[in-house]
Every structure is written in structure tokens, then in C-alpha cells.
Amino acid sequence: MTVTEINIKEVKAFVDAALEGLQKELRELNHQIWSNPELAYEEHQAHDTICDFIEAQGFAVTRHAYGLDTSFEVLSGTGGRLINFNAEYDALPDIGHACGHNLISTSSVAAFIALSLALKKFGLPGRTQLLGTPAEENGGGKAKLIEAGAYKGVDISLMAHPGPKQIYPGQECCGIAGTLMNARKNIHCEFSGRNAHAGGNPWEGINALDALVSSYNNVAVLRQQLLPDQRIHCAFLDTPKVANVIPAYTKAFWQVRSPTLTGLTTLIGKVRNCIEAGALATGCQVKIEEDELYTDVRLNDTLCERYQVHMGSYNRDVLKRHDKVLTGSSDIGNVSYETPTLHTMFGIPAPEKSFPHHPTFAAAAGTDEAHTEAVIVGKSLALIGWDMVSGDDLYDITRNQWQDEIVRKD
The missing domain is CATH 3.40.630.10 (Zn peptidases)
Structure with a gap:
């Protein structure tokens, strides 16, 4: 047949x-x-x-x-x-x-x-x-x-x-x-600072939590300029467990989405700037890694x-x-x-x-x-x-x- x-x-x-x-x-x-x-x-x-x-x-x-x-x-x-x-x-x-x-x-x-x-x-x-x-x-x-x-x-x-x-x-x-x-991509960031007694000598510390919060707030400001179908999400993965120590380490996980790969690349750059600015403002070091590109x-x-x-x-x-x-x-x-x-x-x-x-x-x-x-x-x-x-x-x-x-x- x-x-x-x-x-x-x-x-x-x-x-x-x-x-x-x-x-x-x-x-x-x-x-x-x-x-x-x-x-x-x-x-x-x-x-x-x-x-x-x-x-x-x-x-x-x-x-x-x-x-x-x-x-x-x-x-x-x-x-x-x-x-x-x-x-x-x-x-x-x-x-x-x-x-x-x-x-x-x-x-x-x-x-x-x-x-x-x-x-x-x-x-x-x-x-x-x-x-x-x-x-x-x-x-x-x-x-x-x-x-x-x-x-x-x-x-x-x-x-x-x-x-x-x-x-x-x-x-x-x-x-x-x-x-x-x-399209979507993941960003993983880790902030490194220096511990100090939060009550005794906080000026000796470099606050990794401040860096993380600052980066989050930077992205919150960026949202005003996002295109309607763009999205940015964040999860705090490692944060302080006590309040009386200036934290030396924090970690976060971001997902960034845009309708096109070109738009995603541009938006990723802006989010990186927000994360790096948080580190710069607080004196922390930051490690940023990207993975899992979904087109x-x-x-x-x-x-x-x-x-x-x-x-x-x-x-x-x-x-x-x-x-x-x-x-x-x-x-x-x-x-x-x-x-x-x-x-x-x-x-x-x-x-x-x-x-x-x-x-x-x-x-x-x-x-x-x-x-x-x-x-x-x-x-x-x-x-x-x-x-x-x-x-x-x-x-x-x-x-x-x-x-x-x-x-x-x-």
C-alpha cells in the first residue's frame, strides 16, 4: 500500500x-x-x-x-x-x-x-x-x-x-x-564580607547581608524599567541565623526571563550591575555565576x-x-x-x-x-x-x- x-x-x-x-x-x-x-x-x-x-x-x-x-x-x-x-x-x-x-x-x-x-x-x-x-x-x-x-x-x-x-x-x-x-537564565551570587560583633565593634565588620539586601533593592528599582513580559525572581539561600554578628557570607539565586534571547542578554547585564553595586556599596566581594539557559x-x-x-x-x-x-x-x-x-x-x-x-x-x-x-x-x-x-x-x-x-x- x-x-x-x-x-x-x-x-x-x-x-x-x-x-x-x-x-x-x-x-x-x-x-x-x-x-x-x-x-x-x-x-x-x-x-x-x-x-x-x-x-x-x-x-x-x-x-x-x-x-x-x-x-x-x-x-x-x-x-x-x-x-x-x-x-x-x-x-x-x-x-x-x-x-x-x-x-x-x-x-x-x-x-x-x-x-x-x-x-x-x-x-x-x-x-x-x-x-x-x-x-x-x-x-x-x-x-x-x-x-x-x-x-x-x-x-x-x-x-x-x-x-x-x-x-x-x-x-x-x-x-x-x-x-x-x-527565555530564561539563572544567576547565582555569593557575597563575602567580614564578621564582627554587632553590638561591640560593628565598624570592624563588612556586612554581607547588607550587600544582599542592597542588590535586591537595586533590582526592585530596576523593575520600573522592565518590559511588560520580562520577569526577575529571587530566593535568598543563605542568610544570618543570629542577629548579634555582622554576617560575613550570604547567597542568593536569581532567575531572569525575557521574550527573546537578545532581550535576556541585555537584562542579565542589568541584573549583574545591580548585584555588583550591592557589593561595591558595602565593601563586600561578590562571586557571580550564570547557568541553565532556557531559550x-x-x-x-x-x-x-x-x-x-x-x-x-x-x-x-x-x-x-x-x-x-x-x-x-x-x-x-x-x-x-x-x-x-x-x-x-x-x-x-x-x-x-x-x-x-x-x-x-x-x-x-x-x-x-x-x-x-x-x-x-x-x-x-x-x-x-x-x-x-x-x-x-x-x-x-x-x-x-x-x-x-x-x-x-x-
Whole structure:
């Protein structure tokens, strides 16, 4: 059977049937991940749960892939283009799966299985990759996987992230195919001064707490000049535990976000100035280190359009894209600089004003209704993969759009 003889409706019917037969197992997989939240690079149970599940379906799994203990890789098929699906499964401290990564992994696992079986059923050349991508919240797992070569040869990368149905204020829908996200970078700073008795001879001290507070206040003043979608966050990691000693050491952690890499670079420079000024004003020494660059996301109109079409076939009304920046960040942006990428947002039932990184969203991510949406999304991702494997013209358009976006952003 040739590609032209295979009707997309036949493929959809096969995908639906294949995942219907795994309905119970997929729900249990989702529940196991949601019930056992694990932090960045500690997702051992999620890693093993997913690997065990995939092996039970007859696929060979490479555990602890690419030098990361909680990453894995599954490859299927021969010849043709390589379609990558990203599975995230890390959680947040204290509030569990409040970003719904259990649903991300569920949708990607479903998509991988469905497309792999469809390619085999219809005899179409093409390859699939399910990549376990740990530490999205903090740690930049995908950036490390890129460096290790995990995305080498990938033609299309696909994944989906849950959110409330009103992800943007006043805009309720079943999801948004293309969402712009901020570039992000971490800054770590340590101030070093000199101890002294706070009551007896404070003039002999060099106050590292003053340096830290001054730097924080400097950034607070800078906020007046931030662009609307730029963000700066700070956590004080090491501060004095007593009041009667001039502190000689403090430590802080900053995250800086901007809609573009160029804007991020400029803003990072300003934040560094604020930190260095705090040190200068107090006479402290300061050590500043930057790490974990998450780039902005390069949208692809063709992938967004195909997602909109396939979700529509499941009676889900999805916006093609939204031009307002979703001011969160993700290391999927780094992948979008490597290959054409879709990082869609899909809506799940959640309480009013619930939003990712809140306990109410963690509860919503564990429901049967949210699972149902994740599986439908997985089916749609599988069908996009089919489009990209089977349609030379469509793939060429997708690739050309990605290259044009690189030129435009560079």
C-alpha cells in the first residue's frame, strides 16, 4: 500500500483502536507518576515506571540514557524521518505535579506507541523516538540531552503541556497550539564580607547581608524599567541565623526571563550591575555565576495548524497560536533551536483561577478528566507525526518555516 492510498481517516481509526486497547494501562501509568512526585534528576520511580510500561508493550528501552540517570530512550521503525516525542515527569517541591508533567509523559507515551504501531501496520518507512527528559522545572534536562546528542538526526520534535482552559485571561478554549515562552537564565551570587560583633565593634565588620539586601533593592528599582513580559525572581539561600554578628557570607539565586534571547542578554547585564553595586556599596566581594539557559520557543505555523486540525477531529476547539507571551519558560525552547518543534498547551478541567505551580492545579492534573484530554492530545500528536513522515511537501514547508524563523530571530 502506497502513502497516497492510505487515508488519514484509516490512520486515525487505527490510532483510536490501538490506544483504546491500552486505556486501563495508560491510566495506571499516569496515576503512578502523579501519585509519586519526584524532583529534578531524582525521578527514579517515574523513569522505571515508564520504562517497564514501554517494555511490556514490546519495545526495547535504553535506560539511563545519554549519561543522565533518569533519562531513557526508545526507538522504533526503520528508514524515513525521525519523529521525537518528549516525556517530562519531574515535579515541584511541596506541591507535587502542579505543572502536570504526569500528563505530558502520558500524552507522549500514547503518541509514541500509536505512531509506532501505525507505521508498522501500514508499512510506511519512518522512525519514532520516545525520549525521557528529566529536570524541566529546574536543571535543564533537555539542554543536557542536546549536548549529549539525543536530538541528533531528529526531524520533528513534538510534545504537549497541560494548563487551565483559560490559560490567558478572558480566553477560554481547549488549548493553544503555539504559545510563545520566555527565555530564561539563572544567576547565582555569593557575597563575602567580614564578621564582627554587632553590638561591640560593628565598624570592624563588612556586612554581607547588607550587600544582599542592597542588590535586591537595586533590582526592585530596576523593575520600573522592565518590559511588560520580562520577569526577575529571587530566593535568598543563605542568610544570618543570629542577629548579634555582622554576617560575613550570604547567597542568593536569581532567575531572569525575557521574550527573546537578545532581550535576556541585555537584562542579565542589568541584573549583574545591580548585584555588583550591592557589593561595591558595602565593601563586600561578590562571586557571580550564570547557568541553565532556557531559550525562547520558535513557533512553527505548519505544526500548529496540523495540531489544530487533528484536535478538531476530536471535537476540541484549539487556537492555532497566541501572540501574547506565556511568561513561563521551558527547555523545550532549546530543542526548538535544533529542529522544528511543537510545544502545545492543552486545557484540562480545573477550578476557577487555577494555574500551573499551584496546589489546585496539581489536584486537577490527577483527575480522570485530565487523563482523557492527555490521551486525545497523544492521538493528535501521533497524527502530526504521521503527517510529517508521510507528506514530503508538508514536511518541506515545515522545515523551511523553521529555517526562516532562525534567520528572522538571529
